[in-house]
Amino acid sequence: MNYVIIGNSAAAIGAVEGIRQIDKESPITLISDEPYHTYSRPLISYYLAGKVSQEKMYYRKEDFYRANQVETILGVKATGLNTAERSVSLADGRSVGYDKLLLATGGKPFVPPNLDMSKQGMYSFIKLDDVKAVQQVAKPGSKTVIIGAGLIGLKAAEGLAKLGVDITVVELANRVLSAILDEEAAAFVQRNLEEHNVKFELNTTVEEILGGDKVSGVSLKNGKQLDCDFVIVAIGVVPNTDLAKGTDIVINRGIVVDEQMETNVPGVYAAGDVSEGYDLIYQAQRVLPILPNAYQQGENAGKNMAGEKSAYKGGFAMNAIGFFDYPMITAGIIKPEGDEFESLIASDPAGKSYKKIVLRDDVIVGFIYLNKVDRAGIITGLIKEQATVKAFKQSILRDDFGYINFPVTERKAKMLKGGRTA
Amino acid sequence: MKRVYAKEEYCVGCRVCEVHCIVAHSDYKNDIVKAFKKQNPRPLPRILVEENRPISFALQCRHCEDAPCTKACITGAMQKDPETGVVTNEESRCVGCWTCILACPYGAISRNEQGKKVASKCDLCSDLGYTPACVKNCPNNALVFEER
Ligand SMILES: Cc1cc2nc3c(=O)[nH]c(=O)nc-3n(C[C@H](O)[C@H](O)[C@H](O)COP(=O)(O)OP(=O)(O)OC[C@H]3O[C@@H](n4cnc5c(N)ncnc54)[C@H](O)[C@@H]3O)c2cc1C
Ligand code: SF4
Ligand code: SF4
Numbered sequence A: 001m002n003y004v005i006i007g008n009s010a011a012a013i014g015a016v017e018g019i020r021q022i023d024k025e026s027p028i029t030l031i032s033d034e035p036y037h038t039y040s041r042p043l044i045s046y047y048l049a050g051k052v053s054q055e056k057m058y059y060r061k062e063d064f065y066r067a068n069q070v071e072t073i074l075g076v077k078a079t080g081l082n083t084a085e086r087s088v089s090l091a092d093g094r095s096v097g098y099d100k101l102l103l104a105t106g107g108k109p110f111v112p113p114n115l116d117m118s119k120q121g122m123y124s125f126i127k128l129d130d131v132k133a134v135q136q137v138a139k140p141g142s143k144t145v146i147i148g149a150g151l152i153g154l155k156a157a158e159g160l161a162k163l164g165v166d167i168t169v170v171e172l173a174n175r176v177l178s179a180i181l182d183e184e185a186a187a188f189v190q191r192n193l194e195e196h197n198v199k200f201e202l203n204t205t206v207e208e209i210l211g212g213d214k215v216s217g218v219s220l221k222n223g224k225q226l227d228c229d230f231v232i233v234a235i236g237v238v239p240n241t242d243l244a245k246g247t248d249i250v251i252n253r254g255i256v257v258d259e260q261m262e263t264n265v266p267g268v269y270a271a272g273d274v275s276e277g278y279d280l281i282y283q284a285q286r287v288l289p290i291l292p293n294a295y296q297q298g299e300n301a302g303k304n305m306a307g308e309k310s311a312y313k314g315g316f317a318m319n320a321i322g323f324f325d326y327p328m329i330t331a332g333i334i335k336p337e338g339d340e341f342e343s344l345i346a347s348d349p350a351g352k353s354y355k356k357i358v359l360r361d362d363v364i365v366g367f368i369y370l371n372k373v374d375r376a377g378i379i380t381g382l383i384k385e386q387a388t389v390k391a392f393k394q395s396i397l398r399d400d401f402g403y404i405n406f407p408v409t410e411r412k413a414k415m416l417k418g419g420r421t422a
Numbered sequence B: 001m002k003r004v005y006a007k008e009e010y011c012v013g014c015r016v017c018e019v020h021c022i023v024a025h026s027d028y029k030n031d032i033v034k035a036f037k038k039q040n041p042r043p044l045p046r047i048l049v050e051e052n053r054p055i056s057f058a059l060q061c062r063h064c065e066d067a068p069c070t071k072a073c074i075t076g077a078m079q080k081d082p083e084t085g086v087v088t089n090e091e092s093r094c095v096g097c098w099t100c101i102l103a104c105p106y107g108a109i110s111r112n113e114q115g116k117k118v119a120s121k122c123d124l125c126s127d128l129g130y131t132p133a134c135v136k137n138c139p140n141n142a143l144v145f146e147e148r
Helices: A010-022 A041-048 A128-137 A151-162 A183-195 A291-305 A376-385 A390-395 A408-415 B016-024 B032-037 B068-072 B099-103 B133-137
Strands: A003-006 A028-032 A070-074 A078-082 A087-090 A095-097 A100-103 A107-109 A143-147 A166-170 A198-201 A206-210 A217-220 A225-227 A230-233 A237-239 A268-270 A275-279 A284-286 A318-323 A326-332 A341-348 A353-360 A363-370 B002-006 B048-052 B055-059 B078-080 B087-089 B110-112 B118-120 B143-147
Touching: A003 A010, A010 A028, A010 A100, A010 A291, A041 A128, A041 A151, A100 A291, A128 A151, A128 A230, A143 A151, A143 A217, A151 A166, A151 A183, A151 A198, A151 A230, A151 A318, A183 A198, A183 A318, A183 A326, A183 A353, A183 A363, A268 A291, A275 A291, A291 B068, A291 B099, A318 B099, A326 A376, A326 B099, A363 A376, A376 B099, A408 B055, B002 B055, B016 B032, B016 B048, B016 B133, B068 B078, B068 B099, B087 B118, B133 B143
Parallel strands: A003 A028, A003 A100, A028 A070, A100 A268, A143 A166, A143 A230, A166 A198
Antiparallel strands: A078 A087, A087 A095, A107 A237, A206 A217, A217 A225, A275 A284, A318 A326, A326 A363, A341 A353, A353 A363, B002 B143, B048 B055, B078 B087, B110 B118
């Protein structure tokens, strides 16, 4: 058996670990166009702010490839895929054959056509090399416009604020973090960011990038003009399906996979931000561009590639994130629309905290924990189990909510199960 | 693997397990007074007593077979030892993002914000090499350390 993995991030590493749980010997070749040892992508904003060194960004120890007998081809892009011949061609002219292939090529930044990325001073915020480039221009007192108030845009804002950069974030939605927060929670978070000198232009978008070869500002749809030295485009990430295009592999938004993470082409698997796996809450195929999902899909792909039939039943959106020491944990449906939902809310503006639990037929389908995030995983677990919470619904919002509130048989079954969560 | 199991019928909610967990994770592992008086900041307990009179029980990391915290960890700091099964956080690599808290279905990870933010959890006293301190010191034998 000869395994080839394209990518070197959460999904790819998960696959190596999945394969090696089953098959300790067959050769694994891992190919990535990024020239670095596997690193934690979410840490790029920490690196920019000087909070972690490059070594402390490593997602696995330095001897990871050797210990797992992985041959790496780093800094070389895979440019072609021939599923009939079972081979991948590389930018340096080489061709690599495989028996089992994993596409773990992640996402790429979405850039609308009116944003001219060829101008000097235009940046994405996805890769280590992106922040290395941003570092060169992010001088104290310099000005930036960040397009997009999602997770990546706001993480960029936090990192840049710590460097003394003057920041305005432009967002089309009516609030920050619209994918993971409702209006009320978003207002708390926005205020906290504003207290750290991050400015916002909501309900509008960038119409045009101003300046000649080099960015000098942006014009907004609401009529305003903002001067700036550089622009960070953080509108979103789309599945990087380039390699699968033009092959028989079925692509919807992402590469379509089954529970084994296999595509419609036998022997070719996909996992992580590039793939479209099953969403347990929406009960549909969806791209779930978060790291825990990427790792688990990758690990499951690896096990199946190595011959063990293992099903990943699906995931759902979930995020733990914080800005300027203001933490939040959210998952699933956070702003329900329709009669079938019920929301339990505890809001404490003085304490800057907010809790919201969203239920459908007494089954939790989403939550927001803002500032008070302790033990949030108990809720995540209940979502995953699709368990009815009728018996203890009144207690869920309590700050000391825990296993004590579960019916005794349920509690004992869980606690005495001996550490199997599934 | 051997895990700590709680017998809630025997637990009186005295929290002696929390006390001894603090001592076991202090610089003064054999001296409860020094651990409490001298060490500043005082380590956090990695075991939690849940209580709603008359019921109480102690809960700590279950060292799950599929350990969702390790799969969710964004830095790779949280790892399950393939030999011993013990799940530990390599605190120097942890950035306190709390993704593991989002993932842990037992609510067994706490935030340590005393210095650099790190996730704090039960390590089964693995560096002591013997029965976990909570089990050893429970006056009512409400905690057992065994293979099931
Ligand atoms: C700033 C930032 C912060 C984030 N914070 C969080 C967070 O807090 N929590 C969270 O859950 N998620 C977070 N995410 C998302 C998370 O990083 C992704 O979900 C995760 O990295 C996806 O992993 P992946 O392995 O699928 O792909 P990626 O991490 O995107 O890696 C894909 C790799 O494949 C390589 N590649 C692509 N095409 C080719 C090719 N043709 N040839 C060779 N190599 C190729 C790419 O260069 C890249 O190295 C964040 C993302 C960013 C950018
Ligand atoms: S911290 Fe939680 S998820 Fe991780 S092994 Fe312990 S109980 Fe399981
Ligand atoms: S808090 Fe630390 S251990 Fe937990 S997920 Fe984040 S980096 Fe990993």
